[in-house]
Structure formats: structure tokens, C-alpha cells
Amino acid sequence: MAPRGQRSPASLVPWAAALLLALGVERALALPKVCTQCPGSVQNLSEVALYCKRTPELMLHARCCLNQKGTILGLDLHNCSLKDPGPNFPQAHTAVIIDLQANPLKDDLASTFHGFIQLQILVLPQDVNCPGGINAWNTVTSYRDNQICQGQKNLCNSTGNPEMCPENGSCAPNGPGLLQCVCADGFHGYKCMRQGSFPLLMFFGILGSTTLCISLLLWRTQRRKAKAS
The missing domain is CATH 1.20.5 (Single alpha-helices involved in coiled-coils or other helix-helix interfaces)
Known part of the structure; x- marks a missing residue:
């Protein structure tokens, strides 16, 4: 029996459980909206789940694979009845792997992946083309139910147009099949012609x-x- 004025270890268990539950709810509420826009959670055998489980520091929450800082590294929106990825999709621009298969998506997704420079594996419905086309990926593999775009290419290294960017700018990837010109330090404005800070x-x-x-x-x-x- 515990001394008067002190709680026994058994009586502290419900309080500890309540505290952990509250912290878990708070963390769930802080999830990016794109992680919860589709009901359910990531399936154990999905490509996103397998990727996430290979690294102990990564965690599965709702439809996302997150690192310790809450950055999205994987997104699984498999079978969510999506005609397009939705307005919250840019929240996943840090993702390395994304699964969008089994959705009635529109075919042209090029502008959808603006800024997704980390993306290396993209799983799509079988009838939807890889954003940027086959030249934007190292391999494009078609299966009966899906299509996998793998290994995003840096087109700045393969483009045959050396004059694409101005003299004071340099080419930088901006997503699958997308490029941008970045002004050198000390230059800004149209065609990077203005010198000095903005x-x-x-x-x-x-x-x-x-x-x-x-x-x-x-x-x-x-x-x-x-x-x-």
C-alpha cells in the first residue's frame, strides 16, 4: 500500500495513458492536410510503407511517411477516387516516393509536380503518362494495373540548348520535365540583368x-x- 499523499504506480497508468493520447491527438492534428485528405492509412505492403519501414527514423501517419521533423518523404493516395491530386498536394513537394494508382486521374499532370525535385518513384494508374514524359525519367515501367516512373532526371545536364538561361543565370530542376533559371548571387530581375540585391x-x-x-x-x-x- 502506497504512503498517504502518494499515488501508487497503478493509479498513475491511466494518467500516463491519457497524456500520451493527448500528445498523439495533438500530433495528428498537426499533420499536413494532404496526409488526411483520403481516409484510412497506408497499407503494409504498399511501396510507400516498404520505403518508410526501411529507415527506423521514419514514421507512418495517416497517408504519409514522415521524418522526425515532420517532413513528408512518402505519400500514398492509392484508391482515393481522385480526379486530380487536390489543392493540398504541393505540401508533399519534399516527397521521394508517391503512390497515386487506382485513381481516375486526368492524363496531363506536368504542372501538378511543379517543385517536386526530390521525387524519385511515382506510381500512377496504367493509363496516365509520367509527368514530363519518358525523357524525364530513367525508367518507365508499365504493368497491368499501374505505371511506375522511376529516377527523375536532371534535364539541365542533358538539355541541348545552352542559351536557355541568361548569362547571369543558371539552369535548375523544378520537377519532372520542368526547369527554371536561377539568378547568380548579386543579380535579379528580368533575365537576371539587374545587379545588386532587390x-x-x-x-x-x-x-x-x-x-x-x-x-x-x-x-x-x-x-x-x-x-x-
Whole structure:
């Protein structure tokens, strides 16, 4: 029997369980919306689950594989009746593997993967083409029920157009089949022709002054109308 004023270890168990449950609920509420947009959880034998289980530091929550910082490394939206990945899909731009098979997706997904530069494995319905086409991937394998796009290529290394980016800019990948030009340090603006850092203080100063003038003009106009009425 525990001394008076002290709780026995057995009586502390429900409190500890309640605390862990509360922390688990709080963590679940903090999940990115794309992880919970489809009901259920990742199936044990899915490509995303197998990828996640190979690294002890990764965790499966809802439809996502997350690292310790909560960054999405895997997303499984298999069989979610999706016609398109949805407005929350860009939250998964850090993903290495994504499964979208068994969904009635539209065929053209090129712009959907804008910024997905880490993506290496993409599982799609069999009738949906890999974003960027076959030239954007090392291998494209078609099966009866799905298509797997694997090994995203860096097209900056294979493009035959050396003048694609301006003199003060360099080519950088921006997703499957997508490229962007990044200005070198000290350059900005159209075609990276402007030298020096972007004048933020001047920009916001002009913007603030313009907004203030318009607000005062509208206030005086409304006041005159009120007096006239």
C-alpha cells in the first residue's frame, strides 16, 4: 500500500495513458492536410510503407511517411477516387516516393509536380503518362494495373540548348520535365540583368505610400458624399 499523499504506480497508468493520447491527438492534428485528405492509412505492403519501414527514423501517419521533423518523404493516395491530386498536394513537394494508382486521374499532370525535385518513384494508374514524359525519367515501367516512373532526371545536364538561361543565370530542376533559371548571387530581375540585391525597403516604401494616398483619397470622397447627402 502506497504512503498517504502518494499515488501508487497503478493509479498513475491511466494518467500516463491519457497524456500520451493527448500528445498523439495533438500530433495528428498537426499533420499536413494532404496526409488526411483520403481516409484510412497506408497499407503494409504498399511501396510507400516498404520505403518508410526501411529507415527506423521514419514514421507512418495517416497517408504519409514522415521524418522526425515532420517532413513528408512518402505519400500514398492509392484508391482515393481522385480526379486530380487536390489543392493540398504541393505540401508533399519534399516527397521521394508517391503512390497515386487506382485513381481516375486526368492524363496531363506536368504542372501538378511543379517543385517536386526530390521525387524519385511515382506510381500512377496504367493509363496516365509520367509527368514530363519518358525523357524525364530513367525508367518507365508499365504493368497491368499501374505505371511506375522511376529516377527523375536532371534535364539541365542533358538539355541541348545552352542559351536557355541568361548569362547571369543558371539552369535548375523544378520537377519532372520542368526547369527554371536561377539568378547568380548579386543579380535579379528580368533575365537576371539587374545587379545588386532587390531593393526591398524602396519597394515597400513606395507600396505603403501609394496605399496611404489611395486610402486618404477614398476617405475624403466618402466624407464629401456623406455631407452632400
